[in-house]
Amino acid sequence: AAGVIQSPRHLIKEKRETATLKCYPIPRHDTVYWYQQGPGQDPQFLISFYEKMQSDKGSIPDRFSAQQFSDYHSELNMSSLELGDSALYFCASSLAGRLDEQYFGPGTRLTVT
């Protein structure tokens, strides 16, 4: 079965640079979620989209933005990167908005140096 695809899998950036993470949800899933997970931490919800509209917003810094496109893929744009942004970034997708179980992608490991 098709799973959530994230790219790139690994990314190294320097402070103050920008990064774009991409997420391709499971086919027919209409909802995408973004999470940030620091080492040894639980996933922290950043933002979600349902049918291409932002649905919920969590602890996403103002330096970050995201959108969902007409083909339902989503991109997380991160600017003015800081050392503390180094983390695993997971994208998850689901059906039926926020009511269903979420399927997580493999994650993008971002390292800011």
Added chain:
Amino acid sequence: GQQVMQIPQYQHVQEGEDFTTYCNSSTTLSNIQWYKQRPGGHPVFLIQLVKSGEVKKQKRLTFQFGEAKKNSSLHITATQTTDVGTYFCAGPDGNTPLVFGKGTRLSVIA
């Protein structure tokens, strides 16, 4: 906002022993989900509990949702090395689709 507390933080067991992790919420939950994350992997959905007092089983795993819908537990019978990982409970809270507990990291010694 809601806080989801999970204990223990770590658990080391001998293969064949049982394991239980507990999740407590400061507020009533409409539902609770459980995820497993293997080392170096991503969270994988295990189950969703919705009804008060609900009990669900998946092979050696038993999931319970408290009567007040504020706590939940995951019990694994006769652990195997394949059970190694971090188990998270998670529930919705206001504008957050899922608030995760801190997780319980399970180590199984063969």
